[in-house]
Amino acid sequence: MAKTTTHIALVCPGGPITQDLAKKTGEIAAARYGDSVRLHFHSQCFLRAGHFAGTDAARSAAFLDVANDPQFDAVWFARGGYGAGRLDENIFTQLADAARNKTYLGYSDAGVLLARLYKERIGSPVHGPMPTDLTRDGGDEAVARAIDYLVQQNVDALEPAAKSGKKTAAFNITILSHLVGTQWMPDLAGHILMLEDVGEYLYRIDRAMFTIIADHGIKKAAGIMLGRVADVPENDRPFGQTEEEITQYWCAKAGVPYLGRADIGHDAANKIVPFGGARIS
Amino acid sequence: MAKTTTHIALVCPGGPITQDLAKKTGEIAAARYGDSVRLHFHSQCFLRAGHFAGTDAARSAAFLDVANDPQFDAVWFARGGYGAGRLDENIFTQLADAARNKTYLGYSDAGVLLARLYKERIGSPVHGPMPTDLTRDGGDEAVARAIDYLVQQNVDALEPAAKSGKKTAAFNITILSHLVGTQWMPDLAGHILMLEDVGEYLYRIDRAMFTIIADHGIKKAAGIMLGRVADVPENDRPFGQTEEEITQYWCAKAGVPYLGRADIGHDAANKIVPFGGARIS
Numbered sequence: 001m002a003k004t005t006t007h008i009a010l011v012c013p014g015g016p017i018t019q020d021l022a023k024k025t026g027e028i029a030a031a032r033y034g035d036s037v038r039l040h041f042h043s044q045c046f047l048r049a050g051h052f053a054g055t056d057a058a059r060s061a062a063f064l065d066v067a068n069d070p071q072f073d074a075v076w077f078a079r080g081g082y083g084a085g086r087l088d089e090n091i092f093t094q095l096a097d098a099a100r101n102k103t104y105l106g107y108s109d110a111g112v113l114l115a116r117l118y119k120e121r122i123g124s125p126v127h128g129p130m131p132t133d134l135t136r137d138g139g140d141e142a143v144a145r146a147i148d149y150l151v152q153q154n155v156d157a158l159e160p161a162a163k164s165g166k167k168t169a170a171f172n173i174t175i176l177s178h179l180v181g182t183q184w185m186p187d188l189a190g191h192i193l194m195l196e197d198v199g200e201y202l203y204r205i206d207r208a209m210f211t212i213i214a215d216h217g218i219k220k221a222a223g224i225m226l227g228r229v230a231d232v233p234e235n236d237r238p239f240g241q242t243e244e245e246i247t248q249y250w251c252a253k254a255g256v257p258y259l260g261r262a263d264i265g266h267d268a269a270n271k272i273v274p275f276g277g278a279r280i281s
Numbered sequence: 282m283a284k285t286t287t288h289i290a291l292v293c294p295g296g297p298i299t300q301d302l303a304k305k306t307g308e309i310a311a312a313r314y315g316d317s318v319r320l321h322f323h324s325q326c327f328l329r330a331g332h333f334a335g336t337d338a339a340r341s342a343a344f345l346d347v348a349n350d351p352q353f354d355a356v357w358f359a360r361g362g363y364g365a366g367r368l369d370e371n372i373f374t375q376l377a378d379a380a381r382n383k384t385y386l387g388y389s390d391a392g393v394l395l396a397r398l399y400k401e402r403i404g405s406p407v408h409g410p411m412p413t414d415l416t417r418d419g420g421d422e423a424v425a426r427a428i429d430y431l432v433q434q435n436v437d438a439l440e441p442a443a444k445s446g447k448k449t450a451a452f453n454i455t456i457l458s459h460l461v462g463t464q465w466m467p468d469l470a471g472h473i474l475m476l477e478d479v480g481e482y483l484y485r486i487d488r489a490m491f492t493i494i495a496d497h498g499i500k501k502a503a504g505i506m507l508g509r510v511a512d513v514p515e516n517d518r519p520f521g522q523t524e525e526e527i528t529q530y531w532c533a534k535a536g537v538p539y540l541g542r543a544d545i546g547h548d549a550a551n552k553i554v555p556f557g558g559a560r561i562s
Binding site: 181184206241 | 460
């Protein structure tokens with residue numbers, strides 16, 4: 001990279017993080033890149049307002065602060081949880097040129113913002129690990145992968161199918177089902193769409209696929225790949241299909257190609273998926 | 282009514298019921314109306330295929346059987362659960378004239394079918410109790426109310442706001458959020474939309490409202506009324522708003538009038554809400 005130092009700003013569009021988590025994230029970055037990377041945690045990350053990291057207004061303002069600040073190369077969402085969809089709609093009309101040159105990295109609930117940014121063609125939205133992954137087993141590895149990608153656009157960090165340079169996108173299944181039919185939903189026609197989830201009953205995965213596969217763009221997707229569907233609670237009776245059979249069922253019903261498993265999920269192995277495809281140099 | 286006997290057919294588009302539940306439902310009907318009401322439980326109600334009351338094909342065929350049979354005055358969904366959205370799309374092109382003169386009664390997951398029937402202008406879809414409510418406290422009362430409505434179109438069974446004859450509709454919040462953006466979603470412009478839910482975290486209610494309020498028809502609804510949101514699990518931190526404040530928040534954000542509480546819910550007091558409004562005689 002031409003610049004000597006990569007500046008990464010962090011905000012929380014959903015739930016808050018702790019100062020301790022910020023410190024640990026900074027230590028991983030420093031250990032890998034020393035002074036050539038700097039993490040800037042916005043003070044909003046540590047606010048608390050009920051379920052959220054500050055009020056909707058505070059979270060909206062913090063996002064605008066970092067997106068519009070030309071000193072930052074990337075905006076890294078520090079945590080998902082829930083809340084990105086409550087940001088003020090008008091922030092998307094207030095994003096300046098500086099916001100258009102940035103990478104935006106996160107997943108899970110932060111996928112709501114990635115979706116909208118992608119729809120509005122603002123910057124480079126990317127599905128990948130967040131600092132809050134440090135609370136998982138092997139989370140250091142996930143966070144290191146995200147930093148490697150932000151600093152070096154490291155190809156090794158990419159999900160294998162994303163290395164092709166083909167149009168890609170990745171979402172949490174539950175989150176994506178809530179975007180369908182809203183003004184936040186991007187057109188995913190022609191994309192390889194990767195999906196993952198955690199902590200949902202299989203009937204809920206199936207129900208979310210009912211909605212996802214109804215989307216006009218997704219009906220014209222290049223195909224769907226299934227990431228990990230983890231920590232599925234046991235129901236009062238077995239569902240009768242695995243998560244892969246569920247995905248194949250809905251793909252077949254809609255005539256969308258099922259392309260196999262993707263290396264993404266709510267876990268340490270979660271790989272990077274740039275929206276629209278990786279720029280392979 | 283002109284006919285001496287009301288014939289009610291029962292099917293299960295989602296989960297199965299037991300023979301015992303069918304028997305108890307029949308006893309309540311007989312105690313109230315003797316020979317002037319007859320319940321016809323389709324054998325499909327008792328099938329089991331994984332999560333469902335038989336395969337998608339079996340459930341689709343059973344629904345067509347009873348909808349297209351001119352001897353039946355009404356189709357009563359015996360249970361929700363999950364599965365109505367997996368019925369074959371082509372059933373809606375195979376519904377005959379006999380299907381157009383019927384009342385279709387149910388709620389929860391069965392709301393998916395009510396939605397599609399309403400969208401296709403087939404028969405009279407009605408939101409109200411089902412035989413499976415007998416497993417709840419006071420369920421006899423709910424089931425008796427449903428039978429009273431099916432036999433007599435009893436006005437006392439109606440939700441108070443539905444007694445006005447105004448255009449109404451009612452849905453489970455989670456189910457409706459999954460219909461938005463799909464070919465199952467009816468146009469609810471001009472309607473009083475009543476919403477209820479059970480067993481969901483408040484952040485999930487909030488997330489579902491994000492999707493619901495984005496729907497083009499609902500943005501033009503006459504207003505939203507909130508039924509009961511029951512059995513909300515405790516989260517790791519308080520959400521910070523009640524279910525009513527959540528509803529008011531999203532209504533205000535979208536400019537949809539909030540019209541107060543509705544007398545519906547996953548409980549014995551669940552009142553009847555005819556889609557499109559009650560025909561008050």
